[in-house]
Amino acid sequence: MVEILLLVPLITALLCAISRSERAIFVFSVAGSLITALVAIPYCYQAFFEGPVDTGLWYLDPLSGLFMVVIVVITALVSLYSVEYLKHDRTEGEINIKDLRYYHALLHLFAFSMLVVVVVDSLGLMWIAVEGTTLVSAFLVGFYKKSEAMEASWKYLIICSVGITLALLGIILLYASSVDALGANADTLDWSVLRSVAGQLDPALLKISFIFILVGLGTKAGLAPMHTWLPDAHSQAPTPISALLSAVLLNCAMYGVLRVHILANEAVPGFSSSLLIFFGLLSLAIATAFILTSRDVKRFLAFSSVEHMGIIALGFGIGGPLAVFGAVFHVLAHSLTKTLMFFGAGNVIQKYRTREMKDIKGLGRTMPTTAALLVLGGAAIAGSPPFAIFIGELFIISGALVQGDYLVAGLFIALLVIIFAGMTYRIFGMVSGKPQEGLPEGELGKLRLLPMLFLALAILGLGLFLPEVVSDALSAVVELFGVSA
Amino acid sequence: MVDLLSIDTINFLAAAILLVSLLVMASTRMGQLVRSFAIQSIMLAAISVVLAHYTGSEHIYIVAALTLVVKGIIIPRFLMYSIDRLKVHREIEPLVGIPASLLISGGLVIVAYYVTEPLISSAEAVTRNCLAISLAVVFIGMFMMISRRKAMTQMVGLLMMENGLFLGIISTTYGMPLIVEIGIFFDVFMAVLIMGIFAYRINQTFETLDTTFLRRLRG
Numbered sequence: 187m188v189e190i191l192l193l194v195p196l197i198t199a200l201l202c203a204i205s206r207s208e209r210a211i212f213v214f215s216v217a218g219s220l221i222t223a224l225v226a227i228p229y230c231y232q233a234f235f236e237g238p239v240d241t242g243l244w245y246l247d248p249l250s251g252l253f254m255v256v257i258v259v260i261t262a263l264v265s266l267y268s269v270e271y272l273k274h275d276r277t278e279g280e281i282n283i284k285d286l287r288y289y290h291a292l293l294h295l296f297a298f299s300m301l302v303v304v305v306v307d308s309l310g311l312m313w314i315a316v317e318g319t320t321l322v323s324a325f326l327v328g329f330y331k332k333s334e335a336m337e338a339s340w341k342y343l344i345i346c347s348v349g350i351t352l353a354l355l356g357i358i359l360l361y362a363s364s365v366d367a368l369g370a371n372a373d374t375l376d377w378s379v380l381r382s383v384a385g386q387l388d389p390a391l392l393k394i395s396f397i398f399i400l401v402g403l404g405t406k407a408g409l410a411p412m413h414t415w416l417p418d419a420h421s422q423a424p425t426p427i428s429a430l431l432s433a434v435l436l437n438c439a440m441y442g443v444l445r446v447h448i449l450a451n452e453a454v455p456g457f458s459s460s461l462l463i464f465f466g467l468l469s470l471a472i473a474t475a476f477i478l479t480s481r482d483v484k485r486f487l488a489f490s491s492v493e494h495m496g497i498i499a500l501g502f503g504i505g506g507p508l509a510v511f512g513a514v515f516h517v518l519a520h521s522l523t524k525t526l527m528f529f530g531a532g533n534v535i536q537k538y539r540t541r542e543m544k545d546i547k548g549l550g551r552t553m554p555t556t557a558a559l560l561v562l563g564g565a566a567i568a569g570s571p572p573f574a575i576f577i578g579e580l581f582i583i584s585g586a587l588v589q590g591d592y593l594v595a596g597l598f599i600a601l602l603v604i605i606f607a608g609m610t611y612r613i614f615g616m617v618s619g620k621p622q623e624g625l626p627e628g629e630l631g632k633l634r635l636l637p638m639l640f641l642a643l644a645i646l647g648l649g650l651f652l653p654e655v656v657s658d659a660l661s662a663v664v665e666l667f668g669v670s671a
Numbered sequence: 672m673v674d675l676l677s678i679d680t681i682n683f684l685a686a687a688i689l690l691v692s693l694l695v696m697a698s699t700r701m702g703q704l705v706r707s708f709a710i711q712s713i714m715l716a717a718i719s720v721v722l723a724h725y726t727g728s729e730h731i732y733i734v735a736a737l738t739l740v741v742k743g744i745i746i747p748r749f750l751m752y753s754i755d756r757l758k759v760h761r762e763i764e765p766l767v768g769i770p771a772s773l774l775i776s777g778g779l780v781i782v783a784y785y786v787t788e789p790l791i792s793s794a795e796a797v798t799r800n801c802l803a804i805s806l807a808v809v810f811i812g813m814f815m816m817i818s819r820r821k822a823m824t825q826m827v828g829l830l831m832m833e834n835g836l837f838l839g840i841i842s843t844t845y846g847m848p849l850i851v852e853i854g855i856f857f858d859v860f861m862a863v864l865i866m867g868i869f870a871y872r873i874n875q876t877f878e879t880l881d882t883t884f885l886r887r888l889r890g
Contacts (some may be wrong), residue, residue: 309853317858321865333876340869344825347862348813352831355839362843373848390789
């Protein structure tokens with residue numbers, strides 16, 4: 187029963203909204219997210235290894251399974267990390283108990299809306315859920331109610347709403363393209379049905395439809411040049427929420443693009459792939475420029491998300507078993523690594539009370555554990571071996587070479603090298619040097635190091651040895667794209 | 672037997688919807704803007720009724736009723752209420768002058784016809800103009816969001832984009848699955864409500880609804 191999976195976060199949100207004490211809110215929030223993860227795992231297992239779960243309204247195949255794993259794992263870690271983060275905000279007097287309730291209720295509603303995106307069969311309902319994620323998370327972006335936060339959330343709301351409106355136009359055209367194949371009375375936007383007739387969809391309509399969906403959902407996925415809301419929203423949101431936006435929300439939008447890409451690739455081979463490659467490389471190039479110049483640590487990480495969404499789009503665009511496997515793996519690797527980085531940045535920001543990278547010096551002395559984890563995560567996010575992101579990028583590059591896309595591979599490698607240099611320079615700049623006078627030494631709390639440690643081990647483990655169950659699951663996803671690993 | 676009267680009515684109403692969009696680009700007052708949006712929504716409801724009659728698909732009647740109630744009455748009322756409540760200045764203050772705006776809008780209509788041309792040649796009589804017009808209304812709504820500086824005008828621009836989309840939905844596909852359509856209405860309604868809340872907060876923090884002040888985050 188998929189309904190149970192969706193009910194858990196809803197009930198959690200409700201419990202958080204009515205709890206009286208701080209402690210109760212935290213307990214409900216963490217327990218709720220852990221239960222969601224526990225309930226989700228059997229479904230994912232079934233989707234990966236026993237064929238799709240199809241109950242009409244709900245449809246879970248390996249692709250949904252992959253994104254579902256990302257959603258539940260990251261949400262659980264974020265709710266655990268939020269405990270001490272918000273406690274700190276509260277002792278600083280920035281928020282009160284009412285804000286605390288509001289934050290946790292919205293957090294779980296946000297998780298709920300993202301889960302709906304990946305489990306519904308109908309692309310129309312998926313559209314509704316994607317719009318739902320924007321509406322809920324806008325409140326989280328504007329959580330601190332300062333003028334900058336207001337500005338960021340207004341931009342987020344407006345830009346993503348326009349994007350999603352264009353995506354709706356794409357879905358209408360997709361529906362129109364299926365009328366010939368399914369008959370006018372079929373009355374369905376179910377992906378599983380559309381997939382079965384993908385070869386007979388009207389190619390002219392499908393092409394325009396994919397363009398609108400790519401631009402529309404690409405806005406939310408943070409693909410350049412529609413990414414302009416992303417650095418603002420990520421820098422103004424509370425840091426655990428930035429992690430959730432970066433690691434999960436962007437992926438959910440990408441999930442929608444991929445669903446239509448699978449259909450389009452069957453009806454008009456090559457068309458959607460070349461668009462994905464184009465937007466992927468453009469995102470990489472634009473992100474490179476901003477990674478080198480941004481001053482705010484969270485904006486810096488946000489542009490790194492633009493970069494990685496570009497890499498994922500590129501991998502799926504190149505196609506072929508190697509590159510698609512790389513892209514699927516990269517979805518997982520990027521989510522875990524980026525969450526680690528945002529958690530680390532959250533510790534630093536609360537300690538130094540600034541987001542300006544030039545004012546953050548000497549992390550190695552003030553908070554050694556965070557510094558060590560940040561160096562590890564920084565090396566990983568820049569793409570150095572032996573971490574997971576390196577493996578993903580390696581698969582994509584070798585996929586491009588096998589396909590003979592030498593130009594794409596060359597550009598990709600060149601941009602990665604520049605990003606690597608910029609990233610490591612920036613992160614080591616924060617870790618080394620002398621901290622400012624009068625800054626007390628020591629970490630802000632142990633509970634927030636726990637999820638970071640878990641993430642660090644995960645990205646190292648995935649990079650060094652790929653467990654068989656993971657690689658089997660990922661191969662099942664790859665098969666959906668019409669290539670087998 | 673093709674029902675010529677229905678087709679003529681649909682084409683007439685679609686043209687009228689496009690004209691209202693152009694009228695909005697020429698208006699200088701907030702009240703006029705919201706009223707134009709209400710009129711456009713009512714015309715959209717009328718088109719839905721004619722289409723429902725023409726195609727015989729009953730669930731389009733429900734869409735028509737929802738359009739009339741949600742977009743023709745509730746949302747305009749809410750917008751008028753917010754304008755009064757927030758004491759928004761009545762002038763629109765365009766960033767692009769009105770003659771230039773109209774010229775660009777005219778250009779956008781041509782673009783819309785150009786883009787849909789390959790699709791139109793194979794389409795049925797009803798959808799021929801509607802698809803191009805719906806795209807034109809979407810483009811003009813988007814241009815309005817870019818060229819007008821108040822938070823309220825951005826909201827109306829978005830709503831007009833959505834009107835254009837609905838014209839597309841009902842004319843090209845004779846309606847999507849009903850549950851999807853109802854969901855879309857719910858989402859639009861929630862989006863307007865939430866944007867209203869944010870407009871209120873922006874007004875409180877900045878003491879203005881002029882979005883050109885929202886230029887601090889960059890780099």
